[in-house]
Amino acid sequence: MEQNQQQTTVEQQAQTDREFMSIALEHARTASSLGEVPVGAVVVRNGQVIGWGFNLRERGKNALHHGELAAIHMACSRLGGWRLFDCDLYVTLEPCPMCAGAIINSRIRRVIYGTGDPKAGSCGSLVNLFEIPYNHIPQITSGVLEDECAGLLQTFFRDLRKEKDSKSKIVQKTEDQQQLLF
Numbered sequence: 001m002e003q004n005q006q007q008t009t010v011e012q013q014a015q016t017d018r019e020f021m022s023i024a025l026e027h028a029r030t031a032s033s034l035g036e037v038p039v040g041a042v043v044v045r046n047g048q049v050i051g052w053g054f055n056l057r058e059r060g061k062n063a064l065h066h067g068e069l070a071a072i073h074m075a076c077s078r079l080g081g082w083r084l085f086d087c088d089l090y091v092t093l094e095p096c097p098m099c100a101g102a103i104i105n106s107r108i109r110r111v112i113y114g115t116g117d118p119k120a121g122s123c124g125s126l127v128n129l130f131e132i133p134y135n136h137i138p139q140i141t142s143g144v145l146e147d148e149c150a151g152l153l154q155t156f157f158r159d160l161r162k163e164k165d166s167k168s169k170i171v172q173k174t175e176d177q178q179q180l181l182f
């Protein structure tokens with residue numbers, strides 16, 4: 001009986017995680033539609049989204065414009081304080097060292113991410129900053145809606161490569177035409 005109850009709680013948590021990751025994915029799609037690398041994040045407290053954000057590095061021309069930081073910023077503003085002890089952060093891509101640091105500093109309870117980042121992931125891929133005994137250690141759950149989160153990034157970069165290829169073909173064509181002229 002106890003085991004059944006535990007299982008139900010685990011399943012409920014997994015369902016809740018998928019629901020909030022879907023919202024983070026919506027924000028990632030918005031980033032993609034703006035030509036930004038699609039990463040989205042939400043901060044959740046008592047079952048409610050109190051902060052959200054997405055990557056805006058290109059438009060903002062700023063290396064700090066990551067989705068997690070925007071979501072944490074909004075949550076702190078709404079709550080009127082910097083301690084997010086009872087908040088969870090959902091993000092489609094494993095946080096980088098800057099965002100992992102912000103997560104520790106803002107005392108986020110739990111981090112749930114979609115897909116790992118072999119290039120900058122700091123919650124297990126390259127390094128796990130949450131294993132180091134800082135004054136706060138968030139819990140981690142990874143792989144929530146992983147295929148969707150990874151798929152969105154893959155599609156974005158594939159389209160980007162296609163666009164670059166077609167541009168370089170146009171340049172080549174123009175060069176060929178110029179050679180014909182001279």
Ligand SMILES: [Zn+2]
Pocket residue numbers: 066068095096097098099100
């Ligand atoms: Zn980051």
